[in-house]
Amino acid sequence: MKITRRQLRQIIRESISEDDTINMSASIPGREDITFDVKIPPVKGNDKTKVDASFTDESGNSNQLSNSSEDQLKLLGALRSALDTAKDDETKKIVSKAIARVTGSPEGDEFLVKLVSQAKTDRKLAAASQHVQDPKTNLTA
Numbered sequence: 598m599k600i601t602r603r604q605l606r607q608i609i610r611e612s613i614s615e616d617d618t619i620n621m622s623a624s625i626p627g628r629e630d631i632t633f634d635v636k637i638p639p640v641k642g643n644d645k646t647k648v649d650a651s652f653t654d655e656s657g658n659s660n661q662l663s664n665s666s667e668d669q670l671k672l673l674g675a676l677r678s679a680l681d682t683a684k685d686d687e688t689k690k691i692v693s694k695a696i697a698r699v700t701g702s703p704e705g706d707e708f709l710v711k712l713v714s715q716a717k718t719d720r721k722l723a724a725a726s727q728h729v730q731d732p733k734t735n736l737t738a
Contacts, residue, residue: 619695623679627730630655631737633675637698648672648699652736660737671736673699674725677716681726689713 619637636649650662650672662668676696683689693709693716696702702712716722728734 619691619698621679621691621695623675625675625729626678626682628732628736633672635672635676635695637695639698654737658737669699670721670725671729673722674727674729677722677726678730680713680716 618639619635621635621637622632624632631652631654633650633652638647647664648662648669650668651659652662652671652675653659662672673696676692676699680689680692680696683692690709693713694704696716697704697709697712700712702708729736
């Protein structure tokens with residue numbers, strides 16, 4: 598039985614993409630007064646993922662992130678920080694899938710290992726992670 602490329606792509610897309618929304622809340626290392634909440638819906642087609650994310654401090658001040666490249670980089674920096682401090686494999690997998698959805702990468706288990714490796718060696722993400730962790734950075738303004 599032959600499978601066309603389009604059918605193969607559809608099979609891979611169905612097996613990779615999740616139908617559930619990733620809901621995550623975490624604190625930023627070194628900034629225990631700041632938490633970030635992320636809600637990332639599943640990716641449908643070639644549309645860009647609309648991420649609902651915010652930073653909130655302990656006094657209740659909040660900053661809703663937009664889809665601008667600067668805010669996306671802040672979110673990726675926070676996710677990379679969460680990936681660095683994740684202790685169990687399940688948390689690492691959820692954070693990895695969140696990074697994959699934000700960047701538009703595939704979410705399959707075989708792709709996540711490569712994505713995590715790239716995220717840890719990417720200088721831009723390392724700088725974003727340090728920027729988010731810096732106590733002088735005002736994330737809730």
